Amino acid sequence: MTDNKTLAERLRERGVSRRGFMKFCAATASMMALPPLMIPRIAAALEQARRPSVIWLSFQECTGCTESLTRSHAPTIEGLIFDHISLDYHHTLQAAAGDAAEHAREAAMQENEGEYLLVVDGSIPLKDDGIYSTIAGITNLSMLEDVAAGAAAIISVGTCAAFGGIPHANPNPTGAVGVSEIITDKPIVNVPGCPPIPTVITGVLAHYLTFGRLPELDSLNRPMVFFGQTIHDRCYRRPFYERGQFADTFDDEGARKGWCLFKLGCKGPTTYNACATAKWNDSVSFPIQAGHGCIGCSEPNFWDKGAFYEPLSAGRWGTPAALGAAVVAGAAIGLGSAALARKRQAEASEEKDI
Amino acid sequence: MDNLESIAVRVEDGLDESLRTDNVWPLLRQIEQALQSLQESGSETVIDLGAMPFSAQDEQDLRERLGRGEVNATVEAFGPTLVQETAFAGVWLVEYLDAEQRRLTLHLQIARIPDLLITPADDLADSLASLRRANRDFSAAPTEDVQ
Amino acid sequence: MSLLDFARGTALQWSLYIFVVGIIWRILGAALVMRRKDMSQARISGAERVKEGAMTILTRSVPPETFEKRIRFSHITGYLWHIGYFVVVLFFIPHILFIKSFLGFEWPGLPNPMILVIGAITLATLVALLVRRMTHPVLKLISTADDYISWLVAALPLITGYMVVARVGLHYETLLGLHVLSFCLLLIWFPFGKLMHVFFIFPSRYNVGAIFARRGVRV
Numbered sequence: 001m002t003d004n005k006t007l008a009e010r011l012r013e014r015g016v017s018r019r020g021f022m023k024f025c026a027a028t029a030s031m032m033a034l035p036p037l038m039i040p041r042i043a044a045a046l047e048q049a050r051r052p053s054v055i056w057l058s059f060q061e062c063t064g065c066t067e068s069l070t071r072s073h074a075p076t077i078e079g080l081i082f083d084h085i086s087l088d089y090h091h092t093l094q095a096a097a098g099d100a101a102e103h104a105r106e107a108a109m110q111e112n113e114g115e116y117l118l119v120v121d122g123s124i125p126l127k128d129d130g131i132y133s134t135i136a137g138i139t140n141l142s143m144l145e146d147v148a149a150g151a152a153a154i155i156s157v158g159t160c161a162a163f164g165g166i167p168h169a170n171p172n173p174t175g176a177v178g179v180s181e182i183i184t185d186k187p188i189v190n191v192p193g194c195p196p197i198p199t200v201i202t203g204v205l206a207h208y209l210t211f212g213r214l215p216e217l218d219s220l221n222r223p224m225v226f227f228g229q230t231i232h233d234r235c236y237r238r239p240f241y242e243r244g245q246f247a248d249t250f251d252d253e254g255a256r257k258g259w260c261l262f263k264l265g266c267k268g269p270t271t272y273n274a275c276a277t278a279k280w281n282d283s284v285s286f287p288i289q290a291g292h293g294c295i296g297c298s299e300p301n302f303w304d305k306g307a308f309y310e311p312l313s314a315g316r317w318g319t320p321a322a323l324g325a326a327v328v329a330g331a332a333i334g335l336g337s338a339a340l341a342r343k344r345q346a347e348a349s350e351e352k353d354i
Numbered sequence: 355m356d357n358l359e360s361i362a363v364r365v366e367d368g369l370d371e372s373l374r375t376d377n378v379w380p381l382l383r384q385i386e387q388a389l390q391s392l393q394e395s396g397s398e399t400v401i402d403l404g405a406m407p408f409s410a411q412d413e414q415d416l417r418e419r420l421g422r423g424e425v426n427a428t429v430e431a432f433g434p435t436l437v438q439e440t441a442f443a444g445v446w447l448v449e450y451l452d453a454e455q456r457r458l459t460l461h462l463q464i465a466r467i468p469d470l471l472i473t474p475a476d477d478l479a480d481s482l483a484s485l486r487r488a489n490r491d492f493s494a495a496p497t498e499d500v501q
Numbered sequence: 502m503s504l505l506d507f508a509r510g511t512a513l514q515w516s517l518y519i520f521v522v523g524i525i526w527r528i529l530g531a532a533l534v535m536r537r538k539d540m541s542q543a544r545i546s547g548a549e550r551v552k553e554g555a556m557t558i559l560t561r562s563v564p565p566e567t568f569e570k571r572i573r574f575s576h577i578t579g580y581l582w583h584i585g586y587f588v589v590v591l592f593f594i595p596h597i598l599f600i601k602s603f604l605g606f607e608w609p610g611l612p613n614p615m616i617l618v619i620g621a622i623t624l625a626t627l628v629a630l631l632v633r634r635m636t637h638p639v640l641k642l643i644s645t646a647d648d649y650i651s652w653l654v655a656a657l658p659l660i661t662g663y664m665v666v667a668r669v670g671l672h673y674e675t676l677l678g679l680h681v682l683s684f685c686l687l688l689i690w691f692p693f694g695k696l697m698h699v700f701f702i703f704p705s706r707y708n709v710g711a712i713f714a715r716r717g718v719r720v
Contacts, residue, residue, distance in 0.1 A: 011432075016431070016432050017431045017432075017477070018474040018476050018477050019429055019431040019432075019435075019470060019474065020431035020432030021432075022469075022470065022474075023429075023431060023432050023433075023435055023450055023458070023470070024432055026450060026458070026459060026461065027450055027458035027459055029402070030402050030404045030458065030459035035402065036400035036401070036402050036461060037400070039400075230673060232673075234406075234407045235407070236374075236375045236407050236409050238375075239375070239376060241613070242612065242613045242614065243612050243613070244594050244610050244611060244612040244613065246594065262594070262595070262598075263594075263598060269673055269674075269677075270505070270673060270674040270677075276407060277404075277406065277407060282456050283404075283456075283457070300503075301503075305506065310602070311595070311598040311601075311602070312595070313595035313596070313598045313599045313602075314509075314598055314599060314601070314602035315509045315513045315599055315602050315603060315681070316509055316510040316513060316514065316602075317513065317514060317517060317602065317603050318513075318514035318517065318518070322514070322518065323517070323518070323521065325518075326517070326518040326521040326522050327521055327525060329522050330521055330522040330523065330524065330525025330526045330529075331525050331529060333522065333525075333526040334525050334526040334527070334528065334529025334530050334533075335529055335533070337526065337529075337530045338529055338530050338532075338533035338534060339533075341530065341533075341534050341535070342533070342534070342535045345534070345535040346535070
């Protein structure tokens with residue numbers, strides 16, 4: 001299943017020259033958001049990189065993450081990286097089905113014990129012993145625990161695997177959680193997004209291939225290179241925000257002129273992702289460029305953070321009834337204290353009169 | 355409907371004034387400094403334009419500012435790579451495309467020559483061996499072939 | 502729940518309730534307090550008294566000529582920071598959207614760089630006033646804890662607002678949460694400290710003017 005060819009050898013076999021390889025390294029550096037200064041180091045590392053075994057587990061998910069990753073047309077950098085890994089188990093992509101598929105997983109686990117990379121998409125239901133999602137009669141929870149035990153590292157692809165995502169949204173009927181709520185003794189990198197940007201998924205894989213370890217992570221275990229800055233920070237519409245030029249509706253003059261979408265609920269300022277630079281569909285565009293605000297899909301609990309079209313600076317002021325109750329309470333205390341004061345005043349003046 | 359203008363949806367053609375960021379001017383200053391250090395110490399600089407907010411409009415602005423120089427080269431390896439000297443000698447635009455003409459990334463290289471154009475040392479040995487082989491085949495070939 | 506969600510949800514709601522209860526309590530308490538009947542003979546008619554009371558609201562807004570030189574500093578700085586504060590609160594677009602989420606309507610705002618400059622002037626003036634309060638012998642003597650707390654509570658939203666813009670140290674959403682919390686603190690402290698002058702300043706000027714006018718004194 002796993003052969004021992006390095007990535008450089010694999011490329012040479014395909015007739016890719018040294019210049020082609022260096023170009024591949026330049027593109028990989030760009031994809032990993034590393035400075036061009038790193039290209040020679042990437043080249044040196046990739047020349048030595050062996051083919052890692054990857055087990056991909058899909059739990060409570062919509063397959064959007066896999067769709068995102070496989071949407072890129074061959075032959076691309078993503079395609080080459082993807083070809084280079086030995087994808088030993090993936091429901092949607094593998095030819096085997098049923099028992100044969102599960103046997104392939106077990107074989108890969110045994111053969112590469114402690115060395116394989118585990119990729120997870122989808123959340124894991126915990127309620128009622130995890131019966132709400134099973135594969136081959138095995139609950140997601142027990143499969144995750146089983147496969148994670150022998151993994152070198154885990155990549156949680158998509159917001160569901162990273163933070164619980166949509167299954168986790170209120171009222172969370174299945175008790176869904178992300179991987180890091182269950183597995184605590186393995187290095188985990190979260191690649192959130194609904195779905196994540198394909199180049200970000202492959203960028204993390206490329207980083208692992210190149211350097212044999214996971215990239216630098218932020219406090220939510222997301223790779224800093226892709227999630228280090230907000231959408232707002234790198235948005236081409238940022239100058240409009242600063243100048244105070246906003247679209248008030250989706251079809252007004254401001255919207256047509258491509259002004260800032262903050263008033264229409266854009267979550268760019270609180271969303272850490274690479275959409276504004278890496279973009280989507282082979283770098284064609286991203287939501288804000290298409291005229292819709294960011295919905296913050298790569299942030300934890302994005303589904304429960306209020307309306308997508310409510311401005312980020314809007315307050316949640318509570319109900320008019322509660323406010324009315326506050327008015328009544330204030331009036332009651334005010335009248336009470338005034339009555340008390342008057343009584344004391346009257347007593348004081350009576351004393352004086354005597 | 356009379357014309358496209360009456361539709362409240364605009365067709366994005368990639369070039370659009372509103373897509374202009376404020377990144378061209380700082381970039382030009384960065385190129386200036388890089389060019390100075392190339393002249394003074396010979397140190398080269400590569401700037402990855404794919405890694406910063408840089409719209410098609412920005413790129414057109416930048417290309418207009420930098421102009422076109424004397425050298426124009428295409429490297430056919432793993433898809434084409436377009437190497438273009440700008441009007442400022444030592445400042446190169448290197449555009450990496452894949453086999454389907456989609457851009458992988460765009461580099462600004464400040465160097466005497468972009469390293470992609472230099473023959474790789476690894477290839478020299480292979481090249482010499484294959485040329486020797488070709489020459490041997492040529493001299494060993496029957497004379498009637500040459501007539 | 503993140504800090505920001507807490508700040509602009511639960512914290513904002515409760516501080517608003519406390520604000521409303523406190524304001525109504527204090528206004529009713531002050532309005533309904535028993536006033537001693539003025540036994541003196543009224544020198545002017547009731548209508549004249551109302552006019553004089555209203556005039557006092559205006560005349561007290563400019564410094565009297567006699568003291569003009571001596572109070573020029575506090576007079577100018579006082580106006581400067583009050584106006585600056587209102588501009589920043591009412592014309593920064595995210596603030597307008599914040600208020601809109603309560604009132605339901607909005608108005609045009611100013612570009613961010615202008616807000617930043619005005620905010621900086623406001624904050625610098627506030628700092629200057631604090632330094633003066635802490636160094637001027639008389640001011641120092643008559644200042645109470647209320648003055649310092651009210652200063653801090655008024656200045657914190659400005660300080661945290663700048664921290665949000667400058668992204669000092671922490672994540673944007675954390676800083677924004679702190680900024681909203683500083684506003685909550687302002688709401689809570691408002692009815693119980695000297696910030697209440699916002700509601701009392703004009704009625705009390707009117708009162709003073711009307712009472713003096715009744716006795717034939719013009720102020």
